[in-house]
Amino acid sequence: MLVNATQMxxxxxxxxxxxxAFNTNDLEWTRSIxxxxxxxxxxxxxxCTSGAAKWQQGFKVVRDVVNDLVxxxxxxxxxxxxxxxxxxxxxxxxxxxxxxSIMYDGxxxxxxxxxxxxxxxxxxxxxxxxxxxxxxxxxxxxxEDGVTAQGELADPEECKAIADLGxxxxxxxxxxxxxPYPANWAGLNFDQLAKIQALTGELPLVxxxxxxxxxEQVLKAVSLGVSKININxxxxxxxxxxxxxxxxxxxxxxxxxxxxxxxxxxGFDAMQAKAESLIRDFGSDGKGWDF
Ligand code: 13P
Numbered sequence: 001m002l003v004n005a006t007q008m009x010x011x012x013x014x015x016x017x018x019x020x021a022f023n024t025n026d027l028e029w030t031r032s033i034x035x036x037x038x039x040x041x042x043x044x045x046x047x048c049t050s051g052a053a054k055w056q057q058g059f060k061v062v063r064d065v066v067n068d069l070v071x072x073x074x075x076x077x078x079x080x081x082x083x084x085x086x087x088x089x090x091x092x093x094x095x096x097x098x099x100x101s102i103m104y105d106g107x108x109x110x111x112x113x114x115x116x117x118x119x120x121x122x123x124x125x126x127x128x129x130x131x132x133x134x135x136x137x138x139x140x141x142x143x144e145d146g147v148t149a150q151g152e153l154a155d156p157e158e159c160k161a162i163a164d165l166g167x168x169x170x171x172x173x174x175x176x177x178x179x180p181y182p183a184n185w186a187g188l189n190f191d192q193l194a195k196i197q198a199l200t201g202e203l204p205l206v207x208x209x210x211x212x213x214x215x216e217q218v219l220k221a222v223s224l225g226v227s228k229i230n231i232n233x234x235x236x237x238x239x240x241x242x243x244x245x246x247x248x249x250x251x252x253x254x255x256x257x258x259x260x261x262x263x264x265x266x267g268f269d270a271m272q273a274k275a276e277s278l279i280r281d282f283g284s285d286g287k288g289w290d291f
Contacts, residue, residue: 002067004132005080005101005228006168008043009204011291012227017283018218020210021045022275023084023232025052027065028268032235034069036275037077040285045101045228047082050090059083059097067098077288080132084230088118095129102126103134103171112158116165123166134228135162138173140208153192160199169204169228172196174221176209179233188217190224197225204228211237215281222282229282235271242270 005019012019022033024046037044046066053059066081082101083094091102104122106115119135126133138154154172163170174196175189188207197205204227207218211233218229246252246266257263279285 002063002070002081002098002100003078004130004168005045005082006132007291008045008078008080008287009132009169009227010202011287012284013202013204013225015287015290016222017287018207018222018227018229019043019045019284019287020275020278020282021047021082021084021206021228021230022235023047023049023052023230024056024062024066025236026056027069028264029235029271030066030069031073032268032271033275034073034075034079035272036279037079038073038075039272040276040279041077041288042279042284043078043080043287043289043291044279045080045082047084047103047230049084050086050093059094059099063094063098082132082134084232085136088122091122091126095125095131099131101132101134101168103136105136105171107136107139107173116161119162119167120165127166132168134169134171134206135165135167136171137162140171140173140176140178153189154196156192156195156199159196163200163203167203169206170200171206171208174207176207176213178209179211180237181209181212188213188221190220193221193224193226200225206230210234210278218282229278231275231278234274234278238270238274239267243267 024030048062053062056062080101081099085105091104109115137158138152152173159172174193205225206228207226208230210229210231
């Protein structure tokens, strides 16, 4: 059974560890993530953007695949099905499809007031249906699903205003960006994070753009209130790199290795191994239903 992400993230905030939220691209992505969560006995959030949902033929397919795999694979750890960077309209579609958690990303709206209005309405709707909800203040740099924002630092007062609307966890820009980090990246801005945490108290904070942030920086962010760490590019990179190695070694030409079950397996195994290692880095291994 899928759960919402509220209790697992509250427990993470209290216990000073982070929970990985992995983006899924298809059934095999989901399977690798679930195997990693089960092997490490960690709670996990599987999330999907509207673009990745379109690729997989819609939110309902994504949700049903995750739900059915949890049953079929006898997954014993808590799994939340979360919408990543949803527009206002996406949130309604994900709720209808049976997601257990949504993110309304109002950071791209024409004004902060619109972000506030929509967040307020969606908090009410999500909670009336037992879902958790994430909101965002300050765009996250980089490009994801065609959405680009400069690496902003979220305004702590705006974070407090959105937190006070009753969201369950909050994404705030602290110099993080989606995708690989450029060589001249300045690193996370911990002063800004500390200011945000001081005004938002017990609310779990979300670190987007988790790929490529040095482990010490992630752990420092966790000590300053981050409880959810979003990972997308990392699994894509490891899958692509491993598949490339398989082809370049010529192994794809041996026997029946053209069969996708053989051709793609090294990439999927590598994704599972990467997900397991990130879960251990973030310290949620063994936390299972510890809430
Ligand atoms: P990365 O692709 O940089 O891991 O970021 C993922 C993310 O923040 C999803 O919202």
